Amino acid sequence: MSRGHIVIEDVVKVYDPEGAAVMAVDHCSLEIEAGEICMIVGPSGCGKTTLLNAIAGFHDITSGRITMDGEVLCSNEKPKSTPGPDRIVVFQNGALFPWKSNLENVIFGPVMQGKLERKEALEKGRAMMTDAGVSGVEHNYPGEVSSGMRRRVEIVRALMNDPKALLLDEPYRALDSLTKSVMHEALLEIYYKNKVTIFFITHDLEEAIFLGHRVAIMTTRPCKPKKVLNVDIPHPRDYSVLTSKRFRELIEETNDAVHEEALKAFQAGEKEG
């Protein structure tokens, strides 16, 4: 079964603010296997979010093509894909609606699409929240629970739609390192239960190697894969992986590449500043 197989072919994105063209993504090609966790690593502002926005349908592309399971999302003819519940984004700062309770947030997708009756949706929502270890906060507003819990509720909200792919945009960036480590295991646990394709953007190499089947290290502005690393540590993984020899080796293997790009991004930033 091929579900959530995303192919990025030769995608170019040029921003053109007032005639000063900036190339954000440069002839980028990448294939994400169905059901794979693909980590995209690059320094902040390298253009990786642009790629995610193109898949999600928030921005158009200048040229190239992105398909999912053979279906064209965007191409030269139709530069902007349409956002939809088959690819759901989990945002950097979290985007649970603060005016709806956690449970109301969770059932938002199916109810809006008219896929489930409210009552069925509530039942399914409760069950999925329990499954993801966030029961007991159904009637709380997102602002009342910890940020780690909010992230989990947001992922449950996405999974309620039975998506083919989750697109995560540095979702754990704002969390402290302890909460982050808990969130990584929680994400894997959820992933093992619901095999979806995960397209995960981060600038944290350890996070990338710990979670991903593959890690794509991106060059900085314009953005394209510089090196794709196969993480041969078997899943399911838990936190003991972090201290394993293989994990350290992989970090060493890739650290230089990441550092080089970070340095480039830093210098480019200095020039602009």
Place this chain on the structure above:
Amino acid sequence: MEAEAALGAGAPDATVALLRETTPFGEASGALLARIAAIARIARYGAGTRVYSPDDPADDLFVVISGRVEHVLDPEVGAREAVKRVARGGVFGWTGLLLGQTRRMATVTALEPTEVLRISTEELIRLLSSEPLEGEHVMERFVSMIQREFTVPTLLAKVRRLSGPLTEEMSKLSLTMYRMSLWLKSPRPYLMFIGFALFLGFWYLAVEVWKLPRFREMPGLTAVVKEWLSPNPTYGLSLYTEEYYQHIIVSIWRVAKAFLLATVLGVTFGLLLGWSRNFKEYVFPVFEMLRPIPILAWVPLAIVMFIATESAVVYLAFLASFFATALNTMLGVESIDESYIRAADCLGANRRQVFRHVIIPGALPFIFTGLQISIGVSWFSLVAAEMVSGQYGLGYVINTSYMMVRYPTIVIGMVTLGLVGYVTSALVRIAGDYMMEWRVRELALSER
């Protein structure tokens, strides 16, 4: 070493008395305490016995009857003082009440032969849910106990919300009323009275006793109060005259009309301005040019436009309100984080649903800020309009009293305006809190 016994007859009184000594249950009613006592069991632990350890299931809540226990919180909890001794009236084992916690976070050991009450957390929650008003209060007291006595960080000390059909159906208004009764029991209203007393005292002394320059000519406190409370007022206006209420009602009615119209039109207009870029480009420059024109400058035109003075006055009060509401609503829509709209798109909401479920609730905090301003400027421009052209109303009272040298009546008109204005803006605030419970809760948490 552990012995358990169900409570015999007669014991509940002692249990209720014990519960009254505790922080969380201290303010609960006798009836509620009796029901809690009914689900409590007594347990005994010998010196040195372990009551529970971290990661045990958090099932029961404990209240110490006699003896002492040592309560050691896990370092991970991050309490400021991890070790605590709990004696009679102390409550521990509250982990089960916390959001998302099902396992014990502490090690508890009896230091001497100890007798405790054990209350099942789940049963307690069910019981409290059946008395939502008191229940919420007990839960709030648990929060403060966990934070203060056990020095657990705020982030962790979030108790579960009482849920179930009862709480969901329970009107939020009754909760507001309950909070109000608590407020009356706190020192805050009395401080408020002291503030008023100081103000009135200064007025009295400055005008009537010290006869300070500038104040000498002002109507004194006693003159105003006497006039206000007099069944036969010298200048014809007091609490006992029908005319007084006529003026108030006319003014309120005008403000109500102006405010409602301004709210309906202003919110709609503001939502459109924020939602549609095209609409904004056509309309906003004109809007921004008209907005700074003071209301008094509109008076002549208003009189020309509306032959009837009544409509002219309402129109002027409406105009100021409308601008405040529309502008704030537009800013509210523009303040909504793009991510919320994108998230709704991802989740398959169509444009109409995004408007209904994201734009409107997202703009609500700004809209209510606008309405607070709007009700204020509505009174402001109403009085100005009534002073220029009116038949009745509080502004008219103030203006005619000035021309006819009825100084105490001026002050009566002013004070009445202050009171009525305060009540109307409080009503707007209450309506806002009622519609945005999420925000009230969020703000309450960040304040703690």
